[in-house]
Amino acid sequence: MRIRTLSALLAVMVASGGLAMGLAGCRSLPPSKSEALWTPEEARGAQVFHRDCARCHYPTTTKGLHGPGLQALTKLKAMPSGAPPTDERLSRVILNGHGLMPGTALEQDQLNDLLAYLHSL
Numbered sequence: 001m002r003i004r005t006l007s008a009l010l011a012v013m014v015a016s017g018g019l020a021m022g023l024a025g026c027r028s029l030p031p032s033k034s035e036a037l038w039t040p041e042e043a044r045g046a047q048v049f050h051r052d053c054a055r056c057h058y059p060t061t062t063k064g065l066h067g068p069g070l071q072a073l074t075k076l077k078a079m080p081s082g083a084p085p086t087d088e089r090l091s092r093v094i095l096n097g098h099g100l101m102p103g104t105a106l107e108q109d110q111l112n113d114l115l116a117y118l119h120s121l
């Protein structure tokens, strides 16, 4: 009985600690790379983003539009779905879609440019 109460208490502490860290995490996200510093690859990726992604995602804030804001996406431990933001996972989400997000058919070089751009956010 006593142990149960203790572990319930522990669970609450862990949950609220996680929440506080989550909130602090939002405030301390690193800023996106400035446009003036983009490599040619990142600049081409930004064009792909504006053509295929911008109607549903803000790039430089975590505020949601139709999908989550993508600021600092690749610097996070986990994306909104909980999956780590690896290039492999990102490529799969982009090409095949995920949940309510439709897939986008991209050539390999466009995908590479887009990934470079996402890393700059």
Ligand code: HEC
Binding pocket: 049, 052, 053, 054, 055, 056, 057, 066, 067, 068, 073, 079, 080, 081, 082, 083, 090, 093, 094, 098, 099, 100, 101, 102, 104
């Ligand atoms: C029609 C709207 C729409 C378009 C266009 C769109 N997305 Fe999404 N995106 C969404 C929605 C909605 C989600 C949340 C999906 C879910 O988990 O149910 C999402 C989720 C994501 C995620 C998070 C995946 C995760 O595992 O949490 C990433 C990254 C992402 N989109 C990137 C992109 C990129 C890059 C493009 C352009 C190639 C794009 N999206 C185009 C709507 C869109």
